[in-house]
Amino acid sequence: MTKQIEQLDADRLIDPSRRKLLLGSAGAVGLAGFLGGGIWSVSAEALAEDLPPNRLLGFQGIAASTADEVTIAPGYRAEVLISWGEPLVDGAPAFDPQGNNSAADQEKQFGDNNDGMSFFPIDDNHGVMAINNEYVNEQYLFAHGGAKATSLEEVRKSQAAHGISIVAVKRIGDGQRWEVERPSRYNRRITANSEMQFSGPAAGHPLLQTAADPSGRKVLGTFGNCANGKTPWGTYLTCEENFDTYFGTRQADYRTTPEQKRYTLKASEPERNWPDYDERFDVAKNPNEFNRHGWIVEIDPLDPASTPIKHTALGRFKHENAAVTVAKDGRLVVYMGDDERGEHIYKYVSKGVVDAANPANNRTLLDEGTLYVAQFDGDEAGTPLKGKGRWIALEFGKNGLTPENGFRDEAEVLIFARKAAQQVGATKMDRPEWIAVNPHDGRAYCTLTNNSKRGEEGMPLNAANPRPNNIYGQIIRWDEGGDATADVFAWDIYALCGNPIAHPEGVNRGTPNITAENTFNSPDGLGFDRAGRLWILTDGKYSNKGDYVGQGNNQMLVGDPVSGEIRRFMVGPKSCELTGITFTPDYKTMFVNVQHPGEEGDSHFPNNSPRPRSSVLMITREDGGVIGA
Numbered sequence: 079m080t081k082q083i084e085q086l087d088a089d090r091l092i093d094p095s096r097r098k099l100l101l102g103s104a105g106a107v108g109l110a111g112f113l114g115g116g117i118w119s120v121s122a123e124a125l126a127e128d129l130p131p132n133r134l135l136g137f138q139g140i141a142a143s144t145a146d147e148v149t150i151a152p153g154y155r156a157e158v159l160i161s162w163g164e165p166l167v168d169g170a171p172a173f174d175p176q177g178n179n180s181a182a183d184q185e186k187q188f189g190d191n192n193d194g195m196s197f198f199p200i201d202d203n204h205g206v207m208a209i210n211n212e213y214v215n216e217q218y219l220f221a222h223g224g225a226k227a228t229s230l231e232e233v234r235k236s237q238a239a240h241g242i243s244i245v246a247v248k249r250i251g252d253g254q255r256w257e258v259e260r261p262s263r264y265n266r267r268i269t270a271n272s273e274m275q276f277s278g279p280a281a282g283h284p285l286l287q288t289a290a291d292p293s294g295r296k297v298l299g300t301f302g303n304c305a306n307g308k309t310p311w312g313t314y315l316t317c318e319e320n321f322d323t324y325f326g327t328r329q330a331d332y333r334t335t336p337e338q339k340r341y342t343l344k345a346s347e348p349e350r351n352w353p354d355y356d357e358r359f360d361v362a363k364n365p366n367e368f369n370r371h372g373w374i375v376e377i378d379p380l381d382p383a384s385t386p387i388k389h390t391a392l393g394r395f396k397h398e399n400a401a402v403t404v405a406k407d408g409r410l411v412v413y414m415g416d417d418e419r420g421e422h423i424y425k426y427v428s429k430g431v432v433d434a435a436n437p438a439n440n441r442t443l444l445d446e447g448t449l450y451v452a453q454f455d456g457d458e459a460g461t462p463l464k465g466k467g468r469w470i471a472l473e474f475g476k477n478g479l480t481p482e483n484g485f486r487d488e489a490e491v492l493i494f495a496r497k498a499a500q501q502v503g504a505t506k507m508d509r510p511e512w513i514a515v516n517p518h519d520g521r522a523y524c525t526l527t528n529n530s531k532r533g534e535e536g537m538p539l540n541a542a543n544p545r546p547n548n549i550y551g552q553i554i555r556w557d558e559g560g561d562a563t564a565d566v567f568a569w570d571i572y573a574l575c576g577n578p579i580a581h582p583e584g585v586n587r588g589t590p591n592i593t594a595e596n597t598f599n600s601p602d603g604l605g606f607d608r609a610g611r612l613w614i615l616t617d618g619k620y621s622n623k624g625d626y627v628g629q630g631n632n633q634m635l636v637g638d639p640v641s642g643e644i645r646r647f648m649v650g651p652k653s654c655e656l657t658g659i660t661f662t663p664d665y666k667t668m669f670v671n672v673q674h675p676g677e678e679g680d681s682h683f684p685n686n687s688p689r690p691r692s693s694v695l696m697i698t699r700e701d702g703g704v705i706g707a
Contacts, residue, residue, distance in 0.1 A: 133638070133640070133641075134609060134636075134638045134640070134641075134706075135611070135636055135638055135643060135645050135706065136706060136707045137151040137152075137153065137636075137645070137647065138151055138153075138645075139151070139595060139596065139645035139646050139647070140152075140646050140647070140648075141595075142597075142622075142628060142629055142630030142631075142633070142646070142649065143630045143631055143649040144620075144622050144630050144631055144652070145631075145649075145651070145652075146651045146652045146675075146681050146682065147651055147683070148648065148649070148651060148672070148683075149648065149649045150647065150648045150649075150697070151647050151648065153699060153700050153701065154648075154697060154698070154699055154700065154705075155697070155698055155699075155700060156648065156670075156695050156696070156697050157255070157695065157696045157698075158684045158685075158693045158694070158695060158696070159247070159256065159257070159258065159693070159694040159696045160188050160245060160258050160693065160694050161173070161188065161684060161687075161691040161692065161693040161694075162187075162188055162189065162190045162191070162192070162211075162239070162691040162692045162693070163179065163184075163187050163188060163190075163691065164187060164188045164258075165186065165188075165260065166186060166187055166188050166243060166245065166258075166260075166265050166266075166267065167265050167266060167267065168186075169186060170183065170186030170187050171183050171186075171187075173187070173691075175687065175688045175689055176221055177218065177219065177220055177221035177223075177689065178221050179235075180231070180235065181231055181232075181234035181235040181237075181238050182238075184235050184239050185238040185267055185269060186267065187267075188211075188243050188245070189209075189211025189238075189239050189240060189241060189242070189243045189267065189269075190211055190213070190214045190215065190219065190239040190240075190692055191212045191673050191674055191692045192209050192210060192212075192243070192658065192671045192673060192692050192693070192694055193210040193212040193303065193304050193305060193306075193657050193658050193671060193673060194209075194210045194303070194304060194305030194306030194316070194317070194399055194603075194657070194658045195207055195208060195209040195210060195306060195658045195659075195660050195669065195671065195694070196208050196306055196307075196308045196314055196660050197660045197661065197662055197663075197669065198308075198312060198314070198379050198380060199662070199663050200380070202249070203248060204246070204247070204248050204249070204259070205246075205248075206244060206247070206264045206379045206380060207244070207245045207247060207669070207694075208242055208243075208245075208306070208314040208316070208377060208379040209242065209243045209244075209245060209671075209694065210241075210242055210303035210304065210305070210306060210316055210317075210658070211239060211240055211241055211242060211243055211303065212240070212302060212303050212304055212319070212673070213301070213320075213350075214236050214239045214240065215674055215677060216350075217679075218676075218689045218690065218691075219235065219236060219239060220232055226350075226351045227350075227351055227352070227354070227355065229355065230356065232355075233352050233355045234271075236270075236350065236352070237269055237270035237271055237301070237352070237356075238267070238269050238270070238271075239269075240269055240270045240300075240301040240302075240303070241267060241268045241269040241270055241272065241299070241300055241301060241303060242267070242268040242300070242303060242314075242316055242377060243267055243268075244265060244266045244267070244268070244377075244379050244382075245258055245264075245265060246258070246259040246260075246262035246264040246265050252702065253702070254666045254667050254698040254699070254702055255667070255698055256662075256696060263382060264379065264380065264382060266382055268377065268386060270298070270299035270300065270301040271298050271299050272298065272299055272300070272386065273296065273297075273298060273385060274296070274297050274298070274299070274300065274375065274385060274386040274387065274388055275385055275386075275387055275388070276294065276295050276296075276297060276370075276387075276388050276390060277387050277388070277389055277390065277391075277444075277445050278389050278390035278391035278392075278444070278445040278446075278492075279390055279391055279445075279488050279492060280390035280394075280488075280489035280492050280493055281294065281295050281390055282294045282295050283487075283489040283490075283493070285366055285369050285489070285493050286366060286369055286370055286493075287366060288364055288366050288367055288370070289364070290358070297370045297371075297388060300316060300318055300371075300375050300388075301318070301321065301324060301371070302319045302320045302321045302324070302371070302396075303316045303317065303318060303319070303375075304317050304318075304319035304320075304398050304417065305317055305397075305398050305399030305400075305511075305512055305603070305657075306399055306400065306658075307374075307399060307400030307401060307402045307412065308402060309402055309440070309444075310402070310404060310410070310432050311432075311437035311438075311440045311441075312378075312380065312437065313376050313378050313379070314376070314377045314379050315374050315375070315376055315377075315400040315402070315412075316374070316375045316377060317374055317375075317397035317398060317399055317400055317414075318371050318372050318373055318375065318396075318397055319396045319397055319398060320349075320396060320417075321341075321368075321371035321372045321396070322341050322342050322343045322344070322368075322372075322396075323348060323349035323350060324348060324349075324350050324352050324353075324359055324371075325343060325345070325348055325352075325353060325359050325360075325361050325367070325368050326343075326344065326345045326348030326351070326359070326360070326361065327345050327346070327353055327360045327361050327362040327363070328353070328354070328360075329360075329362040332345055332346075332361070335365075337494055338361070338368060340494070340497055341368075341372065341395075341396075341496065342418065343368065345361055345362075369394070369493055370388075372394040372395055372396065372397070373388040373389065373390060373392070373394055373397070374388070374389050374392045374397055374400055374412075374414070374444075375387065375388050375389070376389060376441075376444065387441075389444040389445060390489070390492050390493075391426065391444060391445050391446065391447055391449065391492065392412060392414065392424075392426050392444065392449065393414070393424060393426075393449050393472070393492050393495035394492060394493050394494070394495050395414075395416040395421065395422075395424075395495050395496050396416050396417050396418050396421070397414055397416070397417075398414070398415040398416070398417040398510065398511045398512055398513075399414070399415065399511075399512045399513060400412050400413075401413040401414070401512075401513040401514055401515050401522065403515045403520070403562050404432050405561060405562040406561055406562075407431065407561075407563065409427055409428045409429075409430070409431050409432070409443075409447075409563055410426075410427075410428040410431075410432055410440075410443045410444070410447070411425060411426065411427050411428075411562040411563060412425070412426040412444075413425050413513040413515070413522050413524075414426070414513065415507075415510030415511055415512065415513055415524055416495075416496065416510055417509055417510060417511050418509060419508070419509055419529045419530070419531045419532075419537070420506040420529070420531065420536075421496065421499075421507060421509070421510060422451050422452065422496075422499045422504040422505065422506070422507060423451070423452040423504075423505075423507060423510045423513070423524060424449060424450065424452070424495070424499075425449075425450045425451075425452070425469055426444075426447055426448070426449050426450070427447050427448050427450065427562075427563050428444070428446065429446040429447050429448075430442065430443055430446065431443075448471055448472075448473060449471075449491075449492065449495070450472065451469070451472055451495075451498075451499040451502060451504040452467055452468075452469060452470075452504060452505060453467055453468050453469075453503060453504055453505050454467040454505040454507075454541060454542035454554075454569060455467055455541060456540075456541030457541070462541075462544065463541075463544070463570060463571040463574065463589075464568075464569065464570040464571070465568070465569055465570075466566065466567070466568050466569070467505075467542075467556065467566065467567050467568075468565055468566045468567070469564075469565050469566070469567075470502045470503070470504065472491050472492075472495065472498045472499065473488065474487055474488040474490075474491050477501070477502040478501050478502060479491050479498055479501060483501055484497070485497075485498065485501075505540060505542060505543075506537055506540070506543070507526055507542065508526040508527070508528060508529035508532055508543045508548050508552070509526060509527045509528060509529055509551075510524055510526060511524070511525040511526070511527045511601070511602045511603075511604070512524070512602060512603050512605070513525075513604065514604040514605050514606050514612070515562075515606065516606055516610055516612075516639055517606055517608065517610060518610045519557075519560075520557075520558070520562060521555050521556065521557045521639070522555060522556055522558075523553055523554070523555040523572060523604060523612065523639075524553070524554050524555070524604075525551065525553055525601040525602055525603075525604050525614070526542075526543065526548075526551055526552050526553070526554055526601075527551045527600045527601060527602050527617065527618070528548055528549055528550065528551045528599070528600050528618065529543065529547075529548045529551075530547055530548070530549065532545065532546055532547060532548045533546030533547060542554055542569065542571075544585075545574075545585050545586070549586075549599065549619075549625055550574075550575040550576050550577065550586065550588065550599045550618075551575045551599060551600050551601050551618070552571050552572075552573060552574045552575055552601075553571070553572040553573045553575070553604075553614070554569060554570075554571055554572070555569065555570060555571075555572050556568065556569040557569070572612075572637070572639070572642070573588070573589055573591055573592060573601075573637070573642075573644065574588050574589040574592070575588050575592060575597075575598060575599055575600075575601060576588025576589075576592050576597070577597045577599070577625060577626065577627070577628065577629065578592065578593060578594050578597060579594050579597060579627055579628040580624065580625050580626070580627050580628070581625075586625070590642075591637075591642040591643060591644055592644070594628065595646070596644045596645060596646050597628055597629050598614075598618070598629055598633055598635060598646075599616065599618040599619055599625075599626060599629060600616050600617055600619065601614050601615075601616055602615055602616055602617035602618075602655065602657060603615030603616075603617075603634075603656065603657045603658060603659060605659040607661060607665055607705070607706060608661075608665055609665075609704075609706070609707065610639060611636050611637070611638070611706045612636065612637040612638070612639055613634060613635075613647075613659050613706075614634065614635045614637055614644070615632075615633075615634045615635075615655075615656045615657050615658075615659065615670070616633050616635075616655075616656065617632060617655035617656075617657060618632060620632055620652070620653065630649060631649050631650050631651065631652060631653075631654065632649075632650050632654055632655050632656050633646055633647075633648060633649045633650065633656060634646075634647050634648040634649075634650075634656050634659075634670060635647060636706055647706070648697070650672050651672065651675045651676075651681050651683040651690075652675065652676060652678070652680045652681040652683070653674065653675060653676050653677045653678040653679075653680055653681055654673060654674060654675040654676075654677075654681070654683070655672075655673040655674060656670060656671070656672065656673075657670075657671050657673050658670060658671035658673075658694075661705065664704075665704045665705055666698065666699070666702060666703065666704055666705065667696060667697065667698055667705070668696075668697040668698075669694055669695065669696055670694075670695045670697060671692065671693070671694055671695070672684075672693050672694075672695060673692050674690075674692060675690040675691070675692065675693075676690030
């Protein structure tokens, strides 16, 4: 095996220091070995015998858990910073555990189901956090405990619990712990009814015009806010994901358009019944309102008077997050995933360069640039789990994006980005979720969370998505040779998730860096810290039986990009997703979100709450050190 491994060392994706554990060793076995067992049946201990001493992971990994509580690595503590329903702005009432608070109350309280977030320092002892509130659990939001709103007031309450919470925090106690600062001029809620504006190539386009906004430049609200990004000039990017679930109609003869179907609109059975009480969400009465969502929104958390901006140049799809980096020539690059089965990975490259001396000039960088979509090809030698790829420009008049193929201008290319990606031959991926960029080498990592449809008609296997009925997911990465604006890249799989307990052999065992001690499914959240540790958060199956035996509740793990080692750092309470990750500038405090605990009716998190509540956790080390080190 050693000789076979050494033959792969020349490839720039396979570092000699990790060759015993990572996918280069798997490549030597060939595709037959990949599909039939081969190296996947070899123990992780045997493969790791030549690994160098670990340089990044300075904590003891923990076991899986099914408890209704947060468990964390020894030497760390996890405390609740803020939970859904807590007072945020002046005049806000306390959380009502019976669910009788009004829509007006909720507009002043911390929102529900917090997801992606970022920390913005003001000084050493004060900061502001921008925190997404993705959606609501109706059975806990409404006093009656039902799954649907029964009045316009309840719809307004639901809309008020969506959006973003801007939360001021201050340092307390031992210097690593923080608390919410009340009152603060920064504290505010941005909801599904807050005024925003469009910018970029599609702003003002007829497809964005409505009776309420004939200009096509003003839009109300943001919702389905999944993950996030942060610009070099200190603003927050929030990403609109499952916007389709809020639209529908009771008009019996209504037929969805091909473009609406491409965004999975189910007009007769929306997941939330806002259209029953709010005509803005009735696609028969306001069809263009549907086009006004599914964008990336820029918010200035340090300017309470600012108006959020929906940037159309970044395309319209189910945005998961926005991984922002500055290329070596100074241009801004934003990597984005479209979270749905068979959808794509995108990259935006600005026309201009980042001006550190004049941040105000940088705002146009998100309006003038080129949107690309990724095509992943296999390795020329047939080596599994690695290959090459290219970025294809989504520009009107190029690559088949012409009137003959249904595109009349660049605005339509962006409004119907999924259609454009399909037209140019982009690779269908296994639900692209978060993307994160390694601060040390510029490689981008993306969680492909799962895909139960992979291998079925219309969604064949491909090199980057090689397993049928992919229930575990994988983490893919690509290397653009140090230039984030490059048109081509090399890629490999950092981790093919699996379960060696349930599947000791075969493709569902996972790559060798997946072990019985760290097994997990459905990687979702992702982020690097300053040292280059890769933080992995999961949103998958938590039955702890069958294919998922031994995996327990959803969890947060940490990976070493060089050695490939992955350790479990934290496990959440029952039925939750762990999501969102941000650090204070000294990396001695980390914030993580517990989303939808008890969605199966089995949790009382936090603090034995009669209604389980999504919460922001504050993670610190007992010795005051850097998290993870």
